[in-house]
Amino acid sequence: MKLYFNPQSRAMIAKWMLDESGLEYELVPIDFKKGEHKSSEFLKINPAGKLPALVDGEIKVFESSAIALYLADKYPQTNLAPAIDAPERGRYLSLMVFATSQLEPAMGDSLLGVETQPARGWNNWDTTQDVIESELGDGPYLFGDWFTAADVMIGSMFLWMRMFKRGEERPALKAYADRLAARPHGLKLGA
Template sequence: MKLYFNPQSRAVTAQWMLDECGAQYDIVPIDLRKREHKTPAFLAINPAGKLPALVDGRARIFETAAICLYLAEKFPLKRLAPAAHASARGRYLSLMVYSTAQLEPAMGDALLGVRSSPASRGWTTFEQAKDVVERELGYGPYLFGAQFTAADIMIGSLFIWLRMWGRRSGREKIDHYVDRLLARPHAIKLPGHS
């Protein structure tokens, strides 16, 4: 497999997932300043011209959530997703999509100070999204109890990014969850931590 990568991009989330899978992969460095992600060769892999992108033989996968879903299925023995027919599967798929369709844009709005109508734009406020994450975490330690899944990678990586921007969630339960995630050997590394 090949991961098209820049350390200053969401590709670090895909890399976390690959490492949790114990996957063998090559990194293809992409220089965003040189706009290597807009070349015809890269657009043939990700037509949106964004990182990350993964190539696995003839398969090309773009969008971080899709990459995580793909890898969880490719490495079933790592148990990074509830089994296909398990009752938890529906909640897992919902949280995977929620992370990218609601939590991420809500967090982006909060960081950028964007104001628009949560009812019509398709995602809630960041505070409401934090309520959802807290509720879904339950007693933890992960979103699916003792089972660490790709949903923890997708949701957790957003709160890790928040810390990189020098902010905390403002919710004790989420902050402790992020501490647990950061303690995993393959988690995204905060600057200054090895």
């Protein structure tokens, strides 16, 4: 399995997912300055010309949430996702998609100081944090004691925010980010 990678990118999220999975993989370095992500060879893997992208045999996957969903489903022995017919599955899928469709754009609005327009499909940073705080409950993870790919996707957003010295106002979410960063393979950004 090959992960197309640059440490200054969201490919760090896919790498975290792979590290948590214990699966073997190879990193293929992509130099943004040389435009390697826009080469015709790379565009055959991700037509959007962005990282991360994963190649597993014949299968090509791009978009960080798609990569996390793919890995957890393709390799169920990693125990990083509820089975397709498990009662937790609906909530799991919702959180996986929420990470990049709501939490991430809300985070972007907050960092850029832009007023969120809910008509575009996501709520503001405060409201999206309310959702995650309530989903987390007493934790320690989104599915209680069970660490899943949803923690990789949702947790990454809070760990990115931390790099910008933001998103630390809420004790429960701060403690969640601390727990994730302290995992042996936890995402270490800006280190």
